[in-house]
Amino acid sequence: MPVIDVRNLHKRYGAKVAVEDVSFAVEEGEIFGVLGPNGAGKTTTVECLAGLRAADRGTVSVLGLDPRRDRAELTRRLGVQLQASRLPDKMKVREAVELYASFYDRPAAPGRLIEELGLADQRDTRFGRLSGGQQQRVSIALALVGDPRIAVLDELTTGLDPQARRDTWRLIEDVRDRGVTIVLVTHFMEEAERLCDRLAIIDAGRVVAIDTPSGLVARVSPEQRVRFRPSAPLDDHLLRDLPEVRTVTRTGGQVVVTGTDGLLQALTSVLARNHIIAADLRVEQSSLDDAFVALTGRTLD
Numbered sequence: 001m002p003v004i005d006v007r008n009l010h011k012r013y014g015a016k017v018a019v020e021d022v023s024f025a026v027e028e029g030e031i032f033g034v035l036g037p038n039g040a041g042k043t044t045t046v047e048c049l050a051g052l053r054a055a056d057r058g059t060v061s062v063l064g065l066d067p068r069r070d071r072a073e074l075t076r077r078l079g080v081q082l083q084a085s086r087l088p089d090k091m092k093v094r095e096a097v098e099l100y101a102s103f104y105d106r107p108a109a110p111g112r113l114i115e116e117l118g119l120a121d122q123r124d125t126r127f128g129r130l131s132g133g134q135q136q137r138v139s140i141a142l143a144l145v146g147d148p149r150i151a152v153l154d155e156l157t158t159g160l161d162p163q164a165r166r167d168t169w170r171l172i173e174d175v176r177d178r179g180v181t182i183v184l185v186t187h188f189m190e191e192a193e194r195l196c197d198r199l200a201i202i203d204a205g206r207v208v209a210i211d212t213p214s215g216l217v218a219r220v221s222p223e224q225r226v227r228f229r230p231s232a233p234l235d236d237h238l239l240r241d242l243p244e245v246r247t248v249t250r251t252g253g254q255v256v257v258t259g260t261d262g263l264l265q266a267l268t269s270v271l272a273r274n275h276i277i278a279a280d281l282r283v284e285q286s287s288l289d290d291a292f293v294a295l296t297g298r299t300l301d
């Protein structure tokens with residue numbers, strides 16, 4: 001049974017439709033990504049999940065609870081880290097985690113949480129003096145302090161440098177490994193591809209597709225592409241006759257071959273049989289970027 005079930009969610013701000021029609025289900029223990037460009041309706045969707053906004057239409061069920069009706073109960077089981085949540089600059093890390101812990105009946109132990117999130121050396125540092133990555137760690141700690149079964153993390157790595165971003169990804173995986181289901185809102189393709197078990201691509205308030213990252217890629221382009229420079233003249237028919245090959249084109253001295261699974265093996269053996277060496281050989285796989293463009297008709301950024 002899914003831990004989150006969203007059906008036909010619709011939300012307007014006055015005349016502005018933020019979420020047109022969004023449905024998805026999140027399974028226990030997965031990292032579920034909500035990926036889409038700015039303004040797609042991602043934050044509004046997760047705010048409805050967390051009971052912070054009322055939907056105009058549709059149903060939302062989280063751990064069998066109605067986020068609006070059962071808000072108090074849900075807060076005990078769902079941790080939320082929303083975009084740009086900021087603490088007072090003067091507050092120390094330990095004070096913040098202890099303060100948030102005091103809101104719950106059965107919180108995680110603040111000291112242990114601080115250690116687990118790699119903040120032990122900063123426990124007495126004031127929030128305003130932390131690096132961007134450390135501040136994000138604190139906001140993850142605050143989302144986890146109630147010992148939730150589900151954590152919603154919105155745009156967690158925006159503004160972080162690549163190293164801090166990778167560290168944060170590792171941290172999110174650790175959290176998942178502890179059994180917490182994670183809903184991760186992002187507009188970073190690489191983050192979605194690397195972290196998420198499954199993804200909903202949202203564009204203009206609608207779900208365009210839901211699948212694993214590799215499933216999304218395969219859905220729009222099951223193709224492989226191989227480029228190389230043959231060491232000797234090569235008759236294109238040798239390649240075209242292979243069942244794995246779909247197209248053969250040439251650009252300058254380069255041969256570009258597209259085809260299905262097993263393309264590379266088929267090519268290398270036919271070249272070897274004909275004593276041709278493939279120089280500068282490169283295999284290009286479609287990426288989630290390609291899938292996004294194919295599914296939405298535009299790039300993410």
Ligand SMILES: Nc1ncnc2c1ncn2[C@@H]1O[C@H](COP(=O)(O)OP(=O)(O)OP(=O)(O)O)[C@@H](O)[C@H]1O
Binds near residue numbers: 016019036037038187
């Ligand atoms: N409180 C609000 N009042 C009016 N319009 C809003 C409000 N919040 C969001 N919107 C609009 O609703 C649409 C969806 O916003 P939302 O924040 O849900 O998208 P998003 O995908 O999370 O984008 P971003 O990554 O930029 O936050 C946008 O056009 C936004 O301008």
